[in-house]
Amino acid sequence: MGIEQAIKRKQRENEGQEQLWNEDLDVEIDQLKQSVREDIVKQGNKDHKILSNNDRLRAAVWYSLEQKETMNHQDLLLTTDERKLLTDEIMQQLIGYGIIDPLVRRQDITEIMINGTDDVFIEENGRLGYAYDEDGERIRFKSEADLLTIIEKIVAPINRKIDEANPIVDARLPDGSRVNVVIRPISLGGPIITIRKFPSDPFTMEKLIDFGALDTPIAEWLKKLVEAKYNIVISGGTGSGKTTFLNALSMYIPNHERVITVEDSAELKLTQIQNLVSLETRPANVEGKGEITMRDLVRTALRMRPDRIVVGEVRGGEALDMLQAMNTGHDAP
CATH class of the missing domain: 1.10.10 (Arc Repressor Mutant, subunit A)
Structure with a gap:
């Protein structure tokens, strides 16, 4: 209350x-x-x-x-x-993060969706619904200023800037949760925050089998593909578990190999890899300079003597660089 x-x-x-x-x-x-x-x-x-x-x-x-x-x-x-x-x-x-701080800390919540000041939704056990406080009251922000304060606390630590000139920002929380923010004038109903949370301990392939996501023969077949250094592309809709599956699949990579990850917003947790290099894109500064794109990072990764390159998400010209890397013998799971 x-x-x-x-x-x-x-x-x-x-x-x-x-x-x-x-x-x-x-x-x-x-x-x-x-x-x-x-x-x-x-x-x-x-x-x-x-x-x-x-x-x-x-x-x-x-x-x-x-x-x-x-x-x-x-x-x-x-x-x-x-x-x-x-x-x-x-x-x-x-x-903390104001009234949504308890939601951010809860391990059973996988998604937090804030649509302006009045509508806060969560995804819990695969089901969407309104977010409630400990007294059973729907969580609401008192004002748009309170919501913008939380947004500033999210983007400031990673040197991202959000304003009317740059109303869309991708960020992440210290625990690795992925954040997308959209504010006015792009969002007509007020600031929008979408937080995708990931478990502190990534799901293993065995856990995915227990959940019924796939069966044992398929998992064994995928393990052989990874060990044989096949190129693997993972696709699916929003929230379908692409990152979760990639984390589980990457656990089959031998820990002595040099692995380079390339991501728009760091999400992968390859905890078993000893020789790991993680690269992340950077937006342009207020003067429009200094942007580092996915394509820049893929090209850079090719010069870092990788055994494997793991590309978190492909949406543009970096797809061509990734295909060229596959043709030159660099594995890209």
Whole structure:
């Protein structure tokens, strides 16, 4: 339950009747949270350890919250429990991904889809549905500004820029999850975020067999193809499991071989390969310079003495380079 809902419930209990939600109170709570966030950011600029230490951060947020409430928001009359709840929300906004942070951390969720401020969907056990918080309320963003703040936190660490001039960005989270972001004016209904999550431990071929994705004879046949250095192309629709299958298939690669991976957004986890080089594309900077394309990386990989080249996704001219690499004897599973 959010702090706004907690205060609303308290008002109803005090008055003993249903009432319309006070929009002025909603705005005042947002202003309080914003002022506390700004205060903590200023403190973090002077002492970077505040944002990296949860205990220090919680103490700083609590103290700032009390000060701001006393000075400018006395009419809220927050209880201790409400201050704790508000402190947790502000901490999530400062160090996590706001209201979707619990969704990002859950291992049973494979996809998070945010369509503007009001519609947040998840894919859980292969089924799509609305995302709910621990109190059974649908997860919604308070404002488009909150959603844009999360987007900035996603793209900033990997030096990506998103604005009206560059409204589409592909990124990834620290855990390897793939992110696609689209904002206005391309997205007419507000910012759109799609997060594809991957298991921390990639599925092995044995697990895929247990899931019924394929049977043992097919898996044995594929193993022989990989060991014999056949060129293999994996295709399929969106969300069909191409990356999952490629990760499992790559486990058949002998660990003494030199493997070069080429990806638009790093997703592959070839944990068993000792001599592994991972390459990732880079978009152009604000001046339109410095772009490194998939085609550039495929050509570069050919000069790195690879035993195998693993290309994560082929959508353009790099397909020709990949086919030429196959013709020259470089294996591309």
